[in-house]
Amino acid sequence: MSSLERRDGNPAVRALIYIVCIFLAVLSIFPFVVMFINSTRSTFEIQQQAVSLIPSTHLMENFKVFNGKSFNPTTGFINSLIVAVGATVLTVYFSTLTAYALVAYRWKMRNAMFTFILCVMMIPGIVTSIGMYQFMYRIHLTNNLLSLILPAVYAPQAVFFFRQFMLASLPLELLDSARIDGSKEFYTFNHIAMPIMKPAMATQGIFAFVYTWNSLFMPSILLTRDNMKTMPVMVSMLKGDIYKREYGAIYLGLSLTVLPLFIVYFALSKYIIAGVALGGVKG
Amino acid sequence: MNNSLQKKHGFSYARYGYYFSIPFILAFLIFNLYPTLYTVVLGFTDSKGLGNITFHILKDDPWKNFRAILKAPTFILSLKNTFVLWILNFIPQITLALILTAWFTSRRNKIKGQGFFKVVFYMPNIITAASVAVLFNALFGYPKGPVNDLLVNMGLRDSTTYFMNSASTTRGIVAFIQFWMWYGYTMIILVSGVLGINPEIYEAAEIDGANDRQIFFQITIPNLRTILTYTLITSLIGGLSMYDIPKMLNNGNPNNSTLTATMFIYNQSFQGSYMYARGAAASMILFLIIAALSAVVFFLMRDRK
Numbered sequence: 001m002s003s004l005e006r007r008d009g010n011p012a013v014r015a016l017i018y019i020v021c022i023f024l025a026v027l028s029i030f031p032f033v034v035m036f037i038n039s040t041r042s043t044f045e046i047q048q049q050a051v052s053l054i055p056s057t058h059l060m061e062n063f064k065v066f067n068g069k070s071f072n073p074t075t076g077f078i079n080s081l082i083v084a085v086g087a088t089v090l091t092v093y094f095s096t097l098t099a100y101a102l103v104a105y106r107w108k109m110r111n112a113m114f115t116f117i118l119c120v121m122m123i124p125g126i127v128t129s130i131g132m133y134q135f136m137y138r139i140h141l142t143n144n145l146l147s148l149i150l151p152a153v154y155a156p157q158a159v160f161f162f163r164q165f166m167l168a169s170l171p172l173e174l175l176d177s178a179r180i181d182g183s184k185e186f187y188t189f190n191h192i193a194m195p196i197m198k199p200a201m202a203t204q205g206i207f208a209f210v211y212t213w214n215s216l217f218m219p220s221i222l223l224t225r226d227n228m229k230t231m232p233v234m235v236s237m238l239k240g241d242i243y244k245r246e247y248g249a250i251y252l253g254l255s256l257t258v259l260p261l262f263i264v265y266f267a268l269s270k271y272i273i274a275g276v277a278l279g280g281v282k283g
Numbered sequence: 284m285n286n287s288l289q290k291k292h293g294f295s296y297a298r299y300g301y302y303f304s305i306p307f308i309l310a311f312l313i314f315n316l317y318p319t320l321y322t323v324v325l326g327f328t329d330s331k332g333l334g335n336i337t338f339h340i341l342k343d344d345p346w347k348n349f350r351a352i353l354k355a356p357t358f359i360l361s362l363k364n365t366f367v368l369w370i371l372n373f374i375p376q377i378t379l380a381l382i383l384t385a386w387f388t389s390r391r392n393k394i395k396g397q398g399f400f401k402v403v404f405y406m407p408n409i410i411t412a413a414s415v416a417v418l419f420n421a422l423f424g425y426p427k428g429p430v431n432d433l434l435v436n437m438g439l440r441d442s443t444t445y446f447m448n449s450a451s452t453t454r455g456i457v458a459f460i461q462f463w464m465w466y467g468y469t470m471i472i473l474v475s476g477v478l479g480i481n482p483e484i485y486e487a488a489e490i491d492g493a494n495d496r497q498i499f500f501q502i503t504i505p506n507l508r509t510i511l512t513y514t515l516i517t518s519l520i521g522g523l524s525m526y527d528i529p530k531m532l533n534n535g536n537p538n539n540s541t542l543t544a545t546m547f548i549y550n551q552s553f554q555g556s557y558m559y560a561r562g563a564a565a566s567m568i569l570f571l572i573i574a575a576l577s578a579v580v581f582f583l584m585r586d587r588k
Contacts, residue, residue: 014394123570127322132321133559236417236531258414
């Protein structure tokens with residue numbers, strides 16, 4: 001810290017900053033407030049006055065309308081959960097293992113492998129999608145949730161993140177002493193390295209989960225049968241003809257699709273923000 | 284680095300580096316490289332039709348699909364739309380993110396509640412884009428909808444507006460949603476970049492009597508070069524593959540004014556006559572455009588010293 005007398009900022013500037021920030025905060029929250037409150041109001045009330053800050057009493061009615069159509073929220077929820085949990089477990093475990101290979105061992109191709117990961121990170125997913133569809137079709141994995149889970153083993157962004165984290169926090173001496181104690185390499189990874197990586201695994205786990213839960217493009221290509229669809233694919237039904245003018249039911253349906261994310265976010269926001277900040281700091 | 288045990292009795296641990304990379308490499312070969320090559324090959328075939336996986340290489344005229352795509356007015360329009368939507372969201376996004384970064388890291392104006400603001404600004408980013416787009420479709424509803432209600436009640440407009448029926452308002456809404464979902468993310472990355480700059484540089488500048496504006500433009504921005512490049516590249520790749528928001532908000536309407544390149548590819552390959560070959564050719568063209576633009580960005584943002 002400088003020993004100079006710190007000049008304080010201009011109070012007018014500070015006031016302006018707070019006003020802008022509060023405005024932006026309202027802008028972030030307001031659409032979701034309207035969504036949650038309108039999901040408790042009847043379609044008639046919404047048509048009379050589309051914005052209200054006072055919840056009403058029509059939640060159950062809306063749910064009956066919402067649930068009475070072909071939209072099956074339980075199926076979508078379970079499918080999304082299976083895909084997101086499966087993909088998250090694979091991404092976190094195998095990306096940690098790959099990063100461990102890059103950090104704990106000196107092998108000839110190590111630097112080449114890291115450069116390779118940096119390059120493939122930049123390739124947009126659209127390049128693979130049509131070939132992926134035909135490949136999955138050939139091996140009979142379309143309309144099978146595995147088609148979205150298995151590819152999660154390959155997650156270069158996660159490997160990159162774990163490598164940065166490991167370089168900073170995995171003491172290689174620890175691995176040496178494990179070897180002296182006779183620990184096999186794979187055992188050392190599972191029982192000594194992994195526990196140290198827990199905070200990073202939690203952060204990447206949240207991101208992998210949210211990313212998979214939210215994805216729309218590949219699931220809408222690979223899952224065409226109604227009982228296989230994930231939540232985001234089903235959301236389009238809320239816009240279609242089946243809920244025409246049933247505004248209360250539409251808002252309720254939207255609320256249900258995003259409720260799990262709000263819960264995850266507000267429970268873990270501290271780690272999520274820290275994870276975003278870490279992801280940006282590179283070389 | 285302590286590698287005293289890397290070689291013990293002629294036994295090298297190095298091979299475990301290869302062993303533990305095997306799952307990743309295998310998954311790359313099966314779920315990334317193979318589908319990519321498959322897509323490349325499909326671009327040179329006559330592959331079409333739902334559930335039809337037999338195809339023939341176009342031996343007489345291998346570039347037929349690529350020519351057809353480049354001549355298709357809808358594809359050119361979708362590329363133009365994609366750029367317009369990306370620029371309309373990226374410029375305000377990076378501007379606001381930089382302003383917020385300057386405010387949040389200012390050493391004179393210590394802003395309180397930064398943790399809260401970061402959590403709230405970032406929130407829209409993790410909510411399902413598909414749901415967000417359908418929500419905005421309802422919010423901008425016509426003739427009755429929350430936004431129309433607010434505009435009329437506040438006296439900003441005399442009558443209600445049919446937002447989804449006009450190309451400019453629909454594009455504006457798509458760009459706004461993208462901006463609104465991403466500026467918080469960009470800001471958090473930039474703030475963490477600024478916090479990584481050596482504080483002594485700032486102290487020296489303050490002693491020299493530099494004001495906030497000089498400090499921001501002459502210290503913060505040049506030191507953020509790597510992170511700004513990263514932000515620009517990731518936003519470019521994401522923005523040019525934009526799909527969820529325009530698809531779910533208004534399905535590319537009105538008059539294809541929000542039809543993006545990825546939506547075009549989807550429509551070619553997974554609707555109508557399922558022209559996989561055309562879609563594959565279009566994906567390759569889109570990929571080459573993204574790669575070329577990324578190279579330009581890297582070149583422009585390179586360290587000239």
